[in-house]
Amino acid sequence: MSATVQAKPYVDGRDRGGAAQPMLIAKELQRHFKVKGAGKGAVVRAVDGVSFTLFKGETLGVVGESGCGKSTLARVLLHLVLPDSGDLVFDGDTVGETRGISVADLRRQVQMVFQDSYSSLNPRMPVQDSVAFGPMVNGKSKAESRRIAQDILVKVGLRPDLFGPRYPHELSGGQKQRVNIARALAVGPRMVILDEAVSALDKSVEAQVLNLLRELKRTLNLTYLFISHDLNVVRYISDRVLVMYLGQVVELGPAADVFAKARHPYTQALLGSRLSMDSSKRIESPPIVGDPPSPINPPSGCRFRTRCPHAEAVCEAEMPTLGQWEDRSSHVAACHMTNAQSGHSLAGTA
Amino acid sequence: MDGGMVAAAPLLEVEDLSVQFVTREATVNAVSGATFNLKAGEVLCLLGESGSGKSVTLRALMRLLPGRARVKGRVNVAGQDALALKGRALQSFRGGTVAMVFQEPMTALDPVYTIGQHLTEMIRRHKGVGRAEARAQAIELLNLVKIPSAERRIDAYPHELSGGLRQRAMIAIALSCGPKLLLADEPTTALDATVQIQVLILLRRLQQELGMGTIFVTHDLGVAAEIADRVAVMYAGRVIEEGPVADVLRRPAHPYTAGLMASTVHDQAPDQDIAAIPGSPPDLRRLPPGCSFAPRCSLAMPACRQGFPEPVFPAPGRMARCLRVADVLQQPVGVHA
Incomplete structure (x- = not known):
């Protein structure tokens, strides 16, 4: 299937900055949610100072446990949830500023696929209308939109x-998720955010959809932000990986490096919790104990220190920073052990 | 009940179990002739994808299916005919002989009762002890499942506990009356990775210490590899392969098991497609004639569509329902047919 479809040299008129300019730059994004009944002024620090760069043509995997803010981050990137502070730069243009790019223009170029394939489709709309809806809203004629929908349905293997004439309830989970991917692609985006897009699927169907996503990325020149809690899937599909813990980025680097030699103790624990498929290699003791703490009142200093086997006084007193990174080969971690001057007894070893 | 005769027999025997859900529009064959058994102290994983009938099978064992479900076949638990139990006997069977851990602790626990109330209700109902004694036993159980500061947490409501602690509390409730058979329906699927491994290790340790037979339903090959002695792979309501976990995962005998392993993302090279199984599972309202996997199987031959293959036994302790077992066993591992 993949061998016959060759990626053509592709020039997108909307690509203003060229290949060297990042597709998306997030700077200190922050989004807190007020919570009632948890004390005065209590807030959930869902996204708390997240910065990263997404390069053109890459797949950036975002991993973390539930409540770490990965889905909120995805929504902030599309302004489905407005950030409290921080900047978002799409292909050189700041989002939402007078001289930058409008949110509507952003959404034409960045689309999203959600986890729940059923609830993200209109149950009363046939598949072909659902897929044609995006182009129609964006000013295409009805006939033209229909034609786009047909093309895209072929591309996603339906x-x-x-x-086309079926309703969502007449489709299997994998077919519904293909329709959602078609819907996202119908407006011709340059970047797609996949928020746990394969997590609800059975393994045999998940593999089909992952193959499809990789093929579409090649043929349509897409950039992916791939959010998942499944480390095996992230390792397989991502060029780079971003690890989140309680609203913050704790590690960022090329997938091969992060999986071969994780620098942050949390990433190490996550990787150590992966189940092997070999019953002779069972995990004898858990890498870390306890559950992630509540994001309402996260621990002071390093947020991971309450579960970290290497926590020391400095971890409580000071919040570690992610460190300097220059390009897509940089591998950084927000841990005092990575910084030789931090005062941690194991400083400079990670 | 614990006489010598019974101890020699398997703890659980399931023979030709069928479950149908009949509505005016259609008849759904959720389970169509599942056969397996379990020795005391053994862990069996029922492995399968959604709609394979694994959860329905589990509920049938504990008689938790609604009245409109048509259950046929034979289920024998510790010498009792489970499908014939009624009234009092059924009540003490549930919870006393067989106990279940569900997937979602938040929906399985009653939000208006504390963890302690859940536990003491079970203990007092089944063991007939007093309030104070039941509470003492409840604290002991919470310690057993490694809930920190059990004396304080016993008075917590389910929403006050984290996901991992809630699932531990549910395990404590299931264990409270010393069941001979523990049924676990995807007990770690809703948990985060770092918490999942903690609960899996806890369940494995408790099972070894208490020696109860356990049936563990999962869709995750990794979970099966961590906890199972034997696995039974289900597809479209039937057990299509069974055997010791190491043998089945190393050298699957059924094309579906082989395909499932090849399509599970696990250290595949990032520049290669995953060997996915084409198509999707059959519609349980209209099962294909013959082998239900044949429409997706690259090894299928005309004979596969004639009747469902009878069990073959390629090695001691192993069973597969496929006409081409010999060909599947010869394939290199991890390569989908």
Whole structure:
């Protein structure tokens, strides 16, 4: 299937900055949510100072446990949830500023696929209308939108004559997720955010959809932000990986480096919790104990210190920073042990 | 009940179990002839994808299916005919002989009762002890499942506990009356990775210490590799392969098991497609004639569509329902047919 489809040299008129300019730069994004009944002024620090760069044509995997803010981050990137502070720069243009790019223009170029394939489709709309809806809203004629929908359905592996007239309840989970991918691609985005897009699927179907996503990325020249809690899937599909813990980035680097030699103790624990498929290699003791703490009142200093086997006084007193990173080969971690001057007894070893 | 005769027999025997859900529009064959058994102290993983009938099978064992479900076949638990139990006997069977851990602790626990109330209700109902004694036993159980500061947490409501602690509390409730058979329906699926491994290790340790037979339903090959002695792979309501966990995962005998392993993302090279199984599982309202996996199987031959293959036994302790077992066993591992 993949061998026959060759990636053509592709020039996108909307690509203003060229290949060297990042697709997306997030600077100190912050989003807190007020919570009632948890004390005065209590806030959930869902996204708390997240900065990263997404380069053109790459797949950036975002991993973390539930409540670490990965889905809120995805919504902030599309302004589905407005950030409290911080900047978002899309291909050189700041989002939402007078001289920058409008939110509507951003959403034409960045689309999202959600986890729940059923609830993200209109149950009363046939598949072909659902897919044609995006182009139509964006000013295409009805006939033109229909034609786009047919093309895209073919691309995601659904025969338009067979599946076009069907309603969502007549489709299997994998087919519904293909429709959601078609919907996202119908407006011709340059970047797609996949928020746990394969997590609800069975393994045999998940593999089909992952293959499809990789093929679409090649043929349509897409950039992916791939959010998942499944480390095996992230390792497989990502060029770089960003690890989140309680609203912050704790590690960022090329996937091969992060998985071969994780620098942050949390990443190490996550990797150590992966189940092997070999019953002779069972995990004898858990890498870390306890559950992630509540993001309402996160621990002072390093947020991971309450579960970290290497925590010391400095970890409580000071919040570690992610450190300097220059390009897509940089591998950084927000841990005092990575910084030789931090005062941690194991400083400079990680 | 614990006589010598019974101890020699398997703890659980399931023979030709079928469950149908009949509505006016259609008949759904959720389970169509599942057969397996379990020795005392053994861990069996029922492995399968959604709709394979694994959860329905588990509920049938504890008689938790709604009245409109048509259950046929034979289920024998510790010498009792589980499908014939009624009234009092059924009440003490549930919780006393067999106990279940559910996937979602937040929905399985009653939000208006404390963890302690859940536990003491079980203990007093089944063991007939007093309030104070039941509470003491409840604290002991919470310590057993490694809930920190059990004396304080016993008075917590489910929403006050984290996901991992809630699942530990549910395990404590299931263990409270010393069941001979523990049923666990995807007990770690809703948990985060770092918490999942903690709960898995806890369950494995408790199972070894208390020696109860355990059936563990999961869709995750990794979970099966961590905890199972034997696995039974289900597809479209039937057990299509069974055997010791190491043998099945190392050298699957059924094309579906082989395909499931090849399509599970696990250290594949990032520049290669994953060997996915084409198509999707059959519609349980209209099962194909013959082998239900045949429409997706690259090894299928005309004979596969005639009737469902009878069990074959390629090695001691191993079973597969496939006409081409010999061909599947010869394939290199991890390569989908």
